[in-house]
Amino acid sequence: MANAATFSKLYFGLLPRGLRRMGKALASSGICAAVAVLLLIAVPGRLHAQTDCLACHGDQTMQDANGQSIAVDGKTFGDSVHGTQGCNACHTTIKGYPHPDQPVKVECKSCHADEASALTGSVHGDSKDHPCTSCHGSAHTIFPKSDSRSNVYPLNVPRTCGTCHSTDGMAKKHGLASVYPSYMDSIHGFALSKEGLLVAANCQSCHGSHHILSRNDPASPTNKANIPKTCGSCHAKINDDYMNGVHGKAVASGNMKAPVCTDCHTAHSILQPTEAAFRMQSTPICGSCHKDKLSTYRDTFHSQLGSLGGYGETARCWDCHGAHEMLPASDPRSPVNKANLVATCGKCHAGANLSFVQYQPHANAHDRKLNPALYFVRLFMNILLASVLTFFVIHTILWLIRARYNQIKKKSADGGKNA
Amino acid sequence: MPDLELAAAIPTKAGGRFFTRFTRQQRYMHAVLFSTFLGLAGTGLPLRFSESIWARGLAKGVGGFGAILFFHKFCAVVLTIAFLIHVKEIFQRGIANRDFGVFWGPNSMVANWKDAKDLFGHLRWFVGLGPRPKFDRYAYWEKFDYWAVFWGMIVIGFSGYAMWFAPFFAHFLPGWALNAVLVIHSEEGLLAILFIFSIHFVNTHLRPDSFPMDMVVFTGVESEEEFAHKRPLEYERLKREGKLEARLGEAPQTWLINFSRVVGTIAIVIGLTLLVLTLTAYFS
Numbered sequence: 001m002a003n004a005a006t007f008s009k010l011y012f013g014l015l016p017r018g019l020r021r022m023g024k025a026l027a028s029s030g031i032c033a034a035v036a037v038l039l040l041i042a043v044p045g046r047l048h049a050q051t052d053c054l055a056c057h058g059d060q061t062m063q064d065a066n067g068q069s070i071a072v073d074g075k076t077f078g079d080s081v082h083g084t085q086g087c088n089a090c091h092t093t094i095k096g097y098p099h100p101d102q103p104v105k106v107e108c109k110s111c112h113a114d115e116a117s118a119l120t121g122s123v124h125g126d127s128k129d130h131p132c133t134s135c136h137g138s139a140h141t142i143f144p145k146s147d148s149r150s151n152v153y154p155l156n157v158p159r160t161c162g163t164c165h166s167t168d169g170m171a172k173k174h175g176l177a178s179v180y181p182s183y184m185d186s187i188h189g190f191a192l193s194k195e196g197l198l199v200a201a202n203c204q205s206c207h208g209s210h211h212i213l214s215r216n217d218p219a220s221p222t223n224k225a226n227i228p229k230t231c232g233s234c235h236a237k238i239n240d241d242y243m244n245g246v247h248g249k250a251v252a253s254g255n256m257k258a259p260v261c262t263d264c265h266t267a268h269s270i271l272q273p274t275e276a277a278f279r280m281q282s283t284p285i286c287g288s289c290h291k292d293k294l295s296t297y298r299d300t301f302h303s304q305l306g307s308l309g310g311y312g313e314t315a316r317c318w319d320c321h322g323a324h325e326m327l328p329a330s331d332p333r334s335p336v337n338k339a340n341l342v343a344t345c346g347k348c349h350a351g352a353n354l355s356f357v358q359y360q361p362h363a364n365a366h367d368r369k370l371n372p373a374l375y376f377v378r379l380f381m382n383i384l385l386a387s388v389l390t391f392f393v394i395h396t397i398l399w400l401i402r403a404r405y406n407q408i409k410k411k412s413a414d415g416g417k418n419a
Numbered sequence: 420m421p422d423l424e425l426a427a428a429i430p431t432k433a434g435g436r437f438f439t440r441f442t443r444q445q446r447y448m449h450a451v452l453f454s455t456f457l458g459l460a461g462t463g464l465p466l467r468f469s470e471s472i473w474a475r476g477l478a479k480g481v482g483g484f485g486a487i488l489f490f491h492k493f494c495a496v497v498l499t500i501a502f503l504i505h506v507k508e509i510f511q512r513g514i515a516n517r518d519f520g521v522f523w524g525p526n527s528m529v530a531n532w533k534d535a536k537d538l539f540g541h542l543r544w545f546v547g548l549g550p551r552p553k554f555d556r557y558a559y560w561e562k563f564d565y566w567a568v569f570w571g572m573i574v575i576g577f578s579g580y581a582m583w584f585a586p587f588f589a590h591f592l593p594g595w596a597l598n599a600v601l602v603i604h605s606e607e608g609l610l611a612i613l614f615i616f617s618i619h620f621v622n623t624h625l626r627p628d629s630f631p632m633d634m635v636v637f638t639g640v641e642s643e644e645e646f647a648h649k650r651p652l653e654y655e656r657l658k659r660e661g662k663l664e665a666r667l668g669e670a671p672q673t674w675l676i677n678f679s680r681v682v683g684t685i686a687i688v689i690g691l692t693l694l695v696l697t698l699t700a701y702f703s
Contacts, residue, residue, distance in 0.1 A: 298470070301582060301601050307469040308478040308487070351586035358594020359585070365602055373595040374602060381606035388567075388610060392618040395560075398545035403627040 050074065052097070053087045065101065077140045090139065106139065108132045118210035135160055152209070155192060157202040158183055182268035199234070206230050222267070225251065227260040235261075238324050245326035257289070264323075273323070279306075279316055286317040293317075296362040313348070320344055320361065437640040439668040444508075449636050450682075451501045452568070457689050458494035460612045462487045464693060467605050468700035495579055502572050525555045525653060528566070534559035555652040560622050571611045578604035609697070616694035620687060632687065637679030638671035 054074045056062065062071045077083055088094050093104045109116030112132075119125050136142050136151055143150040151160045162180030164170035171178045183189045183203070191200035206222055213220035221230040228248060232239025242248040242261070250258035264285050265271075271278035283306070287294025297303050297317075306314040320336055327334035335344040341357035349356065363371045365378040441449070465474035465487060478484050513521035520526045537559050540552035557565075578600040581588040585597055624632040628649065635641045647654045657663040 299601075304466045304469040305484060305488070308465060308475055308484040349586050353586065353589055355592070355594060356586050356589035356597070358589075359597040360594070363595075363598040365598075371595065371598065373593075374598050377599040378602050378606070381603060381610075385606055385610045385613075389613055389618075392614065392622075395542070395545075396618055396621050398542070400621065400626060402545045402547075407627045 050078075050087060072140050079143075080140065081142050081144050082139070108139075115210045122210065122212045123214055124212060134164070152204075154198045154200075154202050155196055157204055158189065158192065161203045179268040182266075186268060186270040187272050188270060201234060205234070224256055224260055224262075225254075227262055231261040241324035242326075245322075245324060246328060247326050248324075259285075259289070282318070283316050290317075293362055296364050299363070299365065300361055302361065315348065315361070319347070436643045437668045437670050438643060438646050438663070438666045439640050440635050440646075441639045443639065446636060446639050448501060448505060451497065453686055455494040455498040455501070456611075456615065457686060457693075458490055459498065460608075460616075460693050461689070462491040462494070463605075463608050464612065464697060464700075466491075467609060468697070471696075471700040471703070473696055473700075492583065495576070498572065499576055502576070525656070526557075528557060528562055530559070530562050530566075534562060553651045554649065555656075556650060558650075564619055564623070567611070567614060571607055574607045575604055575611065578607070609701075612693060612697055616690040616697075620690060624683070624687065632680070632683045634671070634676065634679055634683075637683060638675055640668035640671055 054072065057070060057072045058074050060069075060071045060073070062069065064070045082090075090106045091103055092110075093100070108131075115132075133139060141149075143153075145152045145154075147153060148155070150156065158180065162184075165176060165178065166180035167178040170176070171180075184193060188201045191197040192202060208221060213223075215222040215224070217223060218225065220226065228239055228242055228251065232242075243252065247258045247260075251260055264282060265273075271281075273279075273282075283294070283297070283303075287297075298307075302315045306316065322335050325333075327337075329336045329338075331337060332339060334340065342352055342354060345357050345359075346352040360371065363374050365371060365374045368375040461477075462481070465477045468474050478487050481487055481490065509521055512518045522529055523531065533555070537552045537554060540549055541559075543549035544551045581592065581597070581600040582604065589597065623629065635645075641649075654663070657666060
């Protein structure tokens, strides 16, 4: 028994230390996985080691002096991605029993050096709230990301990020936008939560995982200049169309005033574009740049119908202009090119003809040079309205005063049923 | 007991005579006209001021925009039919029956020299510069009301149908006209709404002579003293010609007065509400 104890102390105290040195040397060449395998093969007694530790830590009620649980579920740990590791592969300072009450903090980066270096400099890099376990869960229950039990399994990623980035989470504490609920109500969120689509964009599809950068960082995939490429990694055809259009070309040439995907679709609350809610919210977005076009659109029946809600069918900007491959009207491929107007208007107005498409969807009744006929029609109507009302308002007020005066003065002399 | 109250509400002395002013058909026409007009105004205003706070609420209230458009078109069709019936009546009376009184004379809606004199005389009376003019069957402001509605229905109706069936109208209207019809429709509609709900309401119903409403368009009859006071020329002419008795009508039934009061009050309240909404939207 004593021999066995001495042997195990020697075995675990010395051999892994040697291997650890080796591991440190090999870590930079990125083959720590291989080291783990080596360890597995070279150390047939590892299960024995877990069993030794679990003799105490297998007790699920075990707590340290601070009342924190220091119990380990051996079964789950055995199934986890680190299940083949000996306890002191991570808890390196513990060489035997009895061991110190305060073991040295486990450093994931001693094996996961690439991830650790990616994390450094990311938005989560400096935060004390974000050790690896914030996202990956307790070190003893980490599963591969292809395993549905993993916190970073695609379908679980939003929930994992949402523990902080939601209304009641750390978002509030740090003044971050509460994006989790917006995402969950978005088309991506629905695809993920309702359909369980593994390919649906989750947080890390756009933001990356370890090396998440602020969108203000030019290297960030969510930086405005990189958005088309980021979205285009899934939406390839739309990205092609977009890059052919004036907006895509402007962004490519460095004009950051031009809209990218998220300017119209938003980043997290992305809606199905045919949805009434999206059709209601989108026109002002185009109008935030194209102000004169929005104001002339507002004067038309299309807008008047559309702004009341519940009637999303009326023409919005992109119904006529196209959405992604935005081309100037002079381009023969543009849906608002003269040659294409009958077809474009005809999408809604059955029977649209050449005369019908003379209608100007952005006419300005106040512009005498641009729309003279409309200008004078409006002027005539305004004068008619103003003069009729002015005359009759004066007429009626005078009449009221006079009739009341007569009524009071002559009591009943003015006749009438109330006299 | 309610009978007594209602009897007291009838605006005449006991035993007074009543004279017919409007035929049953004219009263029905007015009822159709004002109910469809209220419908058109109530559904048209949210469109005209679609950016205002109440527009979306009102649209939601009647079942979304689809419902508003449906009601607007429905009222428009009913009013168009009423208008066509009226035009047919005029032609029948004036041309087929050779009743030229439709086109001129005291029973015609066509303006004449006396109307111009009455207008100036009335204005002078307002400011105390002359006697109150004596009016005949239709006073100048009543003729103005009539023609305003007549012209309004043609203009608003035509521009409305041009928008409803735009591709069809495009066959014979120039391109700019399709833009103009919306301006015309909304401005003329706005004029009609502002005019009816302020000027017509006050001139015809709310002025001291008729306050709170002139019941003659609902009951068809008015008391002798009201007749003699409001339209002395017609009253004296009929008396002189011995035709007064031919116009004698029956005192209105209490239920009709009661019913008319309710309907009239609802119409006036809706109208004034829409007027306030219009003015707030217009000046905000």
